[in-house]
Amino acid sequence: MYTLGIDLGGTKTALGLVSNQGNLIRETRFPTTKKGFDTYSRELVSAIWDFLGQETVSAIGVGCAGQIELKTGTIFHSPNLGWVNAPLGQILRQAFAGIPVSIDNDVRASTLGEYLFGNHKRPNSFVNIFLGTGIGSGIILNQRFLRGASNSAGEIGHTTLNMHGPKAPSQNHGVYEYYASGTALTRLGQEWFQKASSNHPLKQKFSVKDFREVTGPMIGELALDGNQEAIRIIRQIGVNAGAGIVNVINLLNPEVITYGGGLTDLGDFLIRPMLQTIAERAIPTALKAVTIKKAALGNQAPLVGAAHLYRIDSQGNIHG
Numbered sequence: 001m002y003t004l005g006i007d008l009g010g011t012k013t014a015l016g017l018v019s020n021q022g023n024l025i026r027e028t029r030f031p032t033t034k035k036g037f038d039t040y041s042r043e044l045v046s047a048i049w050d051f052l053g054q055e056t057v058s059a060i061g062v063g064c065a066g067q068i069e070l071k072t073g074t075i076f077h078s079p080n081l082g083w084v085n086a087p088l089g090q091i092l093r094q095a096f097a098g099i100p101v102s103i104d105n106d107v108r109a110s111t112l113g114e115y116l117f118g119n120h121k122r123p124n125s126f127v128n129i130f131l132g133t134g135i136g137s138g139i140i141l142n143q144r145f146l147r148g149a150s151n152s153a154g155e156i157g158h159t160t161l162n163m164h165g166p167k168a169p170s171q172n173h174g175v176y177e178y179y180a181s182g183t184a185l186t187r188l189g190q191e192w193f194q195k196a197s198s199n200h201p202l203k204q205k206f207s208v209k210d211f212r213e214v215t216g217p218m219i220g221e222l223a224l225d226g227n228q229e230a231i232r233i234i235r236q237i238g239v240n241a242g243a244g245i246v247n248v249i250n251l252l253n254p255e256v257i258t259y260g261g262g263l264t265d266l267g268d269f270l271i272r273p274m275l276q277t278i279a280e281r282a283i284p285t286a287l288k289a290v291t292i293k294k295a296a297l298g299n300q301a302p303l304v305g306a307a308h309l310y311r312i313d314s315q316g317n318i319h320g
Contacts, residue, residue, distance in 0.1 A: 004048070004057045005307030007106065008032065008064040010080035013044065015051045016303035022117030024300050037086040045095045060092060061102045061309035063109030063302045065136075070151055070314070073103035079169065102309035106302050107154065108145065110295070111138025112312070113305030114258050118296035123256040127248055128295060129156065131241060132261035135177040139252070145316040157181065161243060180240035182263050185216035188233045201227055220266050231269055238270040242277025249282045249290055260295030 002025060007014040009032060016027040028051050033040045048060075066078030073089015075081075092101045111128035119126075126140040135157030139146040146153045157177035158170040165174020178184060190211040193202050202208040205225070206218055222230035245257065263270065271294075279287065297304060311319050 001056060001058045003059040003061065003307040003310065004052070005109075005303040005305070006044075006048075006060070006062040007109075007302035007306060008044075008062055008081075009106070010065065013047070014303055015048060016300075016307065017051075017055065017057070018304050018307035022113065022304050022308070024304060027303060032081070034082075037081075037083050037088075040081075041086075041088065041091045045091065048096070057099060059100045059102070059307070059310035060096060061104075061109065061306040062088065062092070063104060063106035063306040063309075064088070065106050068104055068151060070104065070147075073101060075103070100310050102306075102312070104306075104309050104312075105136070105138075105151075105154075106306075107136035108138045109305035109309060110260070110297075110301040111140065111154075111305065112145075112308055112318070113297050113301040113303075114260075114295050115140050115318070116308060116311075117304060118258065118301070119256065123254070125252065125254040125256070127252060127254045127257045129245065129248070129257065129259045130261040131181065131259060131263040133182045135181050135244070135261075137248070140318070141252075143318050145312060145318070147316050156244060156248065159244065159247060161240065176240075176244040180237055180244055182216045182261075184240070185219055185233065185237050185263065186214065188236070189214045189216065189219040189230075192229060192233065201225075201230075216263075220269075223266070223269050234266055234269040235273045237263070238273035239277050241270065242274040243281065245274070245278055245292070246281040249278065249286050253286045254290055257290055257292045258295040259292070260298065260301065264294060 002017045002019055005016045005018050012029050013032050014027055014029045017025040030047055065080045067076040069076055075083050075086040075088055077084055089101055089103050107130045114128050115126055124142055127137055129137045137154045137156040139154050158172050158175045160174055161176050161179050162174030167173050168175045193200055193211045193214050201222055219230045223234050
């Protein structure tokens with residue numbers, strides 16, 4: 001019997017049927033409505049029934065960006081979705097009575113997928129870092145998720161790189177994701193567009209007329225074309241990304257670190273300076289002990305991991 005994984009994102013929702021061995025059997029996607037939680041929850045339940053058809057699943061798991069109350073499955077706050085105290089767990093348990101339902105942070109779901117199925121063996125200390133629009137991480141120590149007192153452990157994106165930097169919604173200043181995320185890449189690209197002359201390469205290649213039209217992927221394409229300023233911007237993001245990972249290495253001394261997320265699609269422009277910064281700054285003994293590699297499951301990790309969230313007990317222990 002399979003399990004159902006749900007990757008609940010700000011723009012799309014993916015449903016996946018997953019085997020006990022972590023194989024994604026089939027999947028479907030639909031847009032995540034902006035009409036509020038009540039409308040979305042009805043659409044989700046309907047989509048699940050349509051997707052499953054006559055298929056019976058042994059568990060349902062949801063990975064969602066935001067702060068989650070694990071016992072009830074209530075989404076306390078999801079900035080990407082604009083939800084506060086959304087009772088997703090209650091609704092799914094009512095709609096699919098008798099089927100265990102687990103809801104957790106999306107990066108934690110991805111981390112579980114990578115831990116269970118992306119490694120040849122399960123490391124004793126494992127950190128999975130997601131470099132996307134924002135930055136998040138999941139931490140597993142001795143087959144147990146590190147969750148913290150309020151299920152907030154792993155919010156690496158809100159640790160400090162510059163204590164005098166701008167204030168973030170988390171109340172901290174100069175946070176990691178301000179300097180090393182997809183949002184940071186977009187911001188630097190927009191600043192470049194505003195400062196440059198009228199014959200800017202973004203105007204020539206993409207017909208950009210206003211700085212607010214500039215996106216991170218545009219900067220990536222210019223870098224592939226050999227534009228030196230675009231390359232410099234991405235390298236700076238890579239250096240900043242590496243500085244944040246150094247903090248993880250020096251604090252936790254992990255055995256394995258994996259990195260993934262859309263920002264890593266920039267390839268060597270980003271990864272080389274990131275790894276170089278890590279090599280230059282991490283404690284040598286900790287650096288020697290850690291394996292740093294790209295996450296193996298890619299875009300499948302949130303679905304595969306979410307489908308196996310039932311394997312984590314209330315204490316964070318991973319079973320099976």
